[in-house]
Amino acid sequence: MSIPSDATTIYARALTRRFGAHAAVRNVDLELRRGEVLGFLGPNGAGKTTTMQMLTGNLAPTEGEITICGVDLLARPTLAKSKIGYLPENPPLYRDLTVDEYLKLALKLHRVPKVRRRDALTAAKERCGLTNVGRKLIGTLSKGYQQRVGIAQAIAHEPDVVILDEPTVGLDPNQIRDIRSLIRELGGAHSVILSTHILAEVEAICDRVQIMHHGDLVYSDTIAALQAFHSGRTVLLGLRRPPADAELAAVPGVTAVERASDKLYRLQFAADRDPTEQLVQRAVENNWGLYQLAPAQTSLEDVFVNLTT
Amino acid sequence: MIFTIAAKELKGLFASPLAWMVLTAVQVISGYAFLKRLDDFLQIQPQLVQLASPPGVTELVVTPLYATTAIVLLFAVPLLGMRSIAEERRNQTMVFLTSAPVSISQIVLGKFLGLTLFVLLIVLLVTAMPLTLATSTHLDYGLIASLCAGLILIAAAFSAVSLYISCLTTYPMAAAFGAFAALLLMILMGEAAADGLRARGWQLPAAFVQVFSPMKNFEPLGKGLVDTYAIACSIMLVVVFIVLAVRRLDGRRLRG
Numbered sequence: 001m002s003i004p005s006d007a008t009t010i011y012a013r014a015l016t017r018r019f020g021a022h023a024a025v026r027n028v029d030l031e032l033r034r035g036e037v038l039g040f041l042g043p044n045g046a047g048k049t050t051t052m053q054m055l056t057g058n059l060a061p062t063e064g065e066i067t068i069c070g071v072d073l074l075a076r077p078t079l080a081k082s083k084i085g086y087l088p089e090n091p092p093l094y095r096d097l098t099v100d101e102y103l104k105l106a107l108k109l110h111r112v113p114k115v116r117r118r119d120a121l122t123a124a125k126e127r128c129g130l131t132n133v134g135r136k137l138i139g140t141l142s143k144g145y146q147q148r149v150g151i152a153q154a155i156a157h158e159p160d161v162v163i164l165d166e167p168t169v170g171l172d173p174n175q176i177r178d179i180r181s182l183i184r185e186l187g188g189a190h191s192v193i194l195s196t197h198i199l200a201e202v203e204a205i206c207d208r209v210q211i212m213h214h215g216d217l218v219y220s221d222t223i224a225a226l227q228a229f230h231s232g233r234t235v236l237l238g239l240r241r242p243p244a245d246a247e248l249a250a251v252p253g254v255t256a257v258e259r260a261s262d263k264l265y266r267l268q269f270a271a272d273r274d275p276t277e278q279l280v281q282r283a284v285e286n287n288w289g290l291y292q293l294a295p296a297q298t299s300l301e302d303v304f305v306n307l308t309t
Numbered sequence: 310m311i312f313t314i315a316a317k318e319l320k321g322l323f324a325s326p327l328a329w330m331v332l333t334a335v336q337v338i339s340g341y342a343f344l345k346r347l348d349d350f351l352q353i354q355p356q357l358v359q360l361a362s363p364p365g366v367t368e369l370v371v372t373p374l375y376a377t378t379a380i381v382l383l384f385a386v387p388l389l390g391m392r393s394i395a396e397e398r399r400n401q402t403m404v405f406l407t408s409a410p411v412s413i414s415q416i417v418l419g420k421f422l423g424l425t426l427f428v429l430l431i432v433l434l435v436t437a438m439p440l441t442l443a444t445s446t447h448l449d450y451g452l453i454a455s456l457c458a459g460l461i462l463i464a465a466a467f468s469a470v471s472l473y474i475s476c477l478t479t480y481p482m483a484a485a486f487g488a489f490a491a492l493l494l495m496i497l498m499g500e501a502a503a504d505g506l507r508a509r510g511w512q513l514p515a516a517f518v519q520v521f522s523p524m525k526n527f528e529p530l531g532k533g534l535v536d537t538y539a540i541a542c543s544i545m546l547v548v549v550f551i552v553l554a555v556r557r558l559d560g561r562r563l564r565g
Contacts, residue, residue, distance in 0.1 A: 056408050060563045082410035092405035096324035108313045109409035153405070 009191040015064035024050045037187035039202035040195040042212035056086040085159035091150025095139030110157035124156035143170045213308045237265040240289025314419025342377040346370045367449035371439040375456045387488035390471025393420045395484035428464035452533040459530030462543040466523040469550035476557040
């Protein structure tokens with residue numbers, strides 16, 4: 001891991017958290033640069049939430065250090081926390097307050113100067129699509145709107161780092177799209193950590209991905225590298241009248257043939273020898289009944305399943 | 310920050326029916342106690358006149374009113390205090406405060422202040438009752454002020470204890486009952502222990518125990534006697550429980 005620079009918003013090193021003898025998080029390193037969106041993955045109970053609680057100062061790490069924009073979170077928690085916006089798994093909403101009252105309270109607690117509060121409130125509501133519900137009680141809002149209020153309180157004070165724990169749970173598909181584009185937009189000026197179970201979400205909006213399993217960090221890479229590594233090295237081939245496996249394996253470039261189902265094959269090939277053209281040609285010549293030919297998708301899912309089962 | 314949190318607490322209290330219910334009940338109960346005492350006083354007034362130096366209306370009507378209010382507060386404050394931390398943790402809203410750039414001490418002090426200010430409102434409403442007599446009789450304002458001060462100290466002590474017990478559990482009802490039981494024990498045992506120790510001539514342990522007996526510390530002020538030791542004890546009690554609450558919440562962050 002490199003030495004933190006000005007562009008580094010979160011720098012955490014060797015984070016460990018034990019609860020008694022049980023280590024919920026072991027030796028996790030994490031670095032986030034300005035403008036980056038980091039996807040934080042892992043099965044339930046992998047230690048994601050514990051890590052996020054440590055990064056937001058809600059839980060003290062047993063070992064390790066955390067720096068937020070160059071400020072030591074453990075030594076100067078108040079200053080460091082003012083640079084973070086956090087949406088926990090269960091949005092911390094006061095049902096008895098109106099949306100406006102609640103967001104104003106969030107702004108006050110995050111020490112936003114009085115002159116800027118009104119603008120910040122309007123901006124946060126606009127970004128999260130809450131302009132029309134400002135005077136409604138939070139308790140009367142639907143789950144989706146409540147989730148948006150939760151996101152609004154995390155971003156209202158324009159923090160350098162936004163940490164979102166499963167922000168799209170319970171939303172309808174349209175709302176999920178809105179929230180995703182909002183997160184993408186946030187990634188421009190801020191940096192975002194996004195914990196989620198939806199892998200497509202990570203592939204769609206994250207720059208980097210880290211996967212946790214049983215308290216360990218098991219994978220950390222950029223999405224671009226992940227896609228470059230996996231995409232194009234596997235194709236799905238659907239044939240109505242399939243030949244023997246050996247015949248497919250004989251196509252130049254193909255290194256392995258795997259039956260995905262009765263008539264669907266998964267072919268692997270060497271990185272620089274794409275057999276697509278050859279496959280099409282042979283399928284036509286031999287009348288194999290080609291009906292599907294596609295590069296295999298969901299490479300992140302493969303990685304995830306591989307590492308966490 | 311402390312005031313922001315205190316204001317938020319007050320807003321939260323007034324948004325819940327509990328606060329209004331408590332205000333109403335305290336008013337009705339102390340109103341009844343006040344009128345009953347006043348009625349009794351009017352009946353025995355002819356006999357009082359024959360005494361050489363008869364006790365006034367303030368001593369006979371107002372002092373018992375404050376004693377009654379103190380007992381009502383013993384029930385009310387734990388109920389109000391259960392909201393402040395136990396319920397926040399149960400609703401998982403505590404994270405909202407602990408993630409903000411605010412220290413645990415500021416959170417606890419803000420919550421304490423909010424709760425105490427609310428109870429102060431009860432004290433003010435109760436004080437308005439004897440003040441209505443001012444148009445028709447002479448009142449001992451010194452005694453009323455001293456009673457007010459005493460009740461405020463009791464309110465602060467009850468608030469601090471309720472706040473601490475509220476940190477121990479995420480079940481608001483358990484917090485309320487726990488605070489009530491702790492306060493009752495402190496009142497009963499503190500008083501008995503202080504008296505017993507003093508009778509044996511053990512002044513120092515008696516003085517130490519007295520700190521934990523809110524009612525014992527109220528006594529001198531209830532008689533119009535500004536006893537600095539009793540006042541110091543009340544303040545000490547508040548400080549002890551606030552420090553305990555801060556440590557408890559901080560420990561949650563450190564130990565999980």
